[in-house]
Amino acid sequence: MSATMIHVAVGVIRRNGRVLIARRPDHLHQGGLLEFPGGKVEPGESVQAALVREIREETGLGIVGSELRPLIGIRHDYGDKCVFLDVWETFISEGEPEGREGQLVEWREPSKLVDRDFPAANRPIIRALNLPRRYAITGKAHSPADYLKVLKKSLPVSGDRLCLLRAPELSHEQYQQFVAESVRPDDWNRGVQWMLHGDESWLQAFPDSAGLHMPWREAQKHRARPVDDRYLLAVSCHNEQEIRHAIRIGADFITLGPVKSTDSHPDTEPMGPETFRQMVAGAPVVVFGLGGLGAEDQNEIVACGAQGIAGISYWWR
Known part of the structure; x- marks a missing residue:
């Protein structure tokens, strides 16, 4: 019983x-x-x-x-x-x-x-207290130099202090160049927690980063936490099965979506706020809502029990 x-x-x-x-x-x-x-x-x-x-x-x-x-x-x-x-x-x-x-x-x-x-x-609870309400994710650009240019222009204006360096358009070498230039301490990025995108090898290359964000294709390969506890571990999730797996491998927080329709994934059916609320209620982990969300949606997403919003369009210029 x-x-x-x-x-x-x-x-x-x-x-x-x-x-x-x-x-x-x-x-x-x-x-x-x-x-x-x-x-x-x-x-x-x-x-x-x-x-x-x-x-x-x-x-x-x-x-x-x-x-x-x-x-x-x-x-x-x-x-x-x-x-x-x-x-x-x-x-x-x-x-x-x-x-x-x-x-x-x-x-x-x-x-x-x-x-x-x-x-x-x-x-x-401890993770939620130490994470902000917004999780900035880099959008599209043509080269490492272009990524860095937009990042330097957009991030100080948005005020976000947790940022995922995601750049699927870049090659491995180009992404390495982009990350190296981004995480180098400077006045424009003071206090930013940088999350790297991909597998755990990136933390070996850039050990001063805040943590690693694994897309689902990487996260599903693991059966235990793949990074040291001093780093944050995030996982991209889209359904309850993926949430359970993220918890099993010790994720500190997840992104969950798409909540609403999004231009980046026009063929993906959004789950909607009510389904999102139900999934958050069953997830004993910090959740950021993702997909078609702007700054104006933050209060609604928080009211669903999530930490806040993650996204590109609300800040990437």
Whole structure:
């Protein structure tokens, strides 16, 4: 018999660039590990109401339900119990936190959160906190020089800080040239996390990159995580089977689409927002919506439970 799913509301409370975390009491399930505050959603209770209640009871902080925004939803089977972590975030809170149940509470920078200090189900939350709402993907150009020219013009204007260097029109040698010129530190690309496109050999050539984005044709070759944990691993997915495989090989985030009709794949049937929402709900991983999406679609995609949007046309000029 399958275990009952426990609906848990989780609050990510941000203040001055940090987030509130607590240490679970030793006698509880997963005791001694860190967690984000929250608790079980009672029958007939909304997630927002549960968070307002639980965070007040646990930490003394006051938050407003209408200021909460969805961050990510995670279904996880611990073996002895199954949980659905319904994670919402807010930038507005009143008071100073205290551990009203005897737990230690503190503010930490998201970049300082370490996977092993948290229950296994929390890893996607940590990824979501450290990833932006937009994932820029390079479009088409004729040569490495042309790619670099458009990149230098477009990226500073868009303000994006996570960028996939994708250039299927270029040869292996040309792509290597394009990447080398792009990732070289300069004023125009300060703070950008560069994702490389293809197989794991690219990280050996450019070890200072943020990570690797595998197209499905590459990802399906693997049965375990193909890159070191210090790198981000992304996978292009289009259906539930591909999502499951991406999770199996340890993807940190995925792109999922096409959500809407797109000029780059005119013969591909879009899944539509509702199917996208359902797939995101069943994916315990950070998801970026892809395909026919512009900046004006970001709020709708986030409301579907995704991290945000990925794309070309909204920024590539």
